[in-house]
Amino acid sequence: MAFARLHGVDSLATASHTYKTALGAARILNRFGGYAGWCDATFDLPRTDSPGPGDLALIESADAFGAALGLCIQPGEFAIKTESGMTIAPATILKGWTCPSSLR
Numbered sequence: 001m002a003f004a005r006l007h008g009v010d011s012l013a014t015a016s017h018t019y020k021t022a023l024g025a026a027r028i029l030n031r032f033g034g035y036a037g038w039c040d041a042t043f044d045l046p047r048t049d050s051p052g053p054g055d056l057a058l059i060e061s062a063d064a065f066g067a068a069l070g071l072c073i074q075p076g077e078f079a080i081k082t083e084s085g086m087t088i089a090p091a092t093i094l095k096g097w098t099c100p101s102s103l104r
Helices: 002-005 022-031 033-040
Strands: 054-060 067-074 075-084 084-091 093-097
Touching: 002 084, 022 033, 033 067, 033 093, 054 075
Parallel strands: none
Antiparallel strands: 054 067, 054 093, 067 075, 075 084
16 A cells, blocks of 8 residues: 555555465465565566665564565665554565666
8 A cells, every 4th residue: 555655556456366364365475485476476576685765675574474565664664564553663674676766
């Protein structure tokens, strides 16, 4: 949602998989070889090793998957969805996808 508001493009528009439980989500991710594989297959964005403002990143997380998607606010700082809304926090990057300048 934040990415779509920022860039006018929904990076999850092509995601057709649905789930109701964490196990269901895990099964979907497993089909793609993990969270990063699912992201590569779902997002039509080039990879980057150093996400900048507006870019997407798979970051380390304490949840069951060990990772979460974040929207880069500035290098090393990400907007992350939480159960109660959203937070901005520093995070370790696992993988990143850059938003082409034509969308910025």
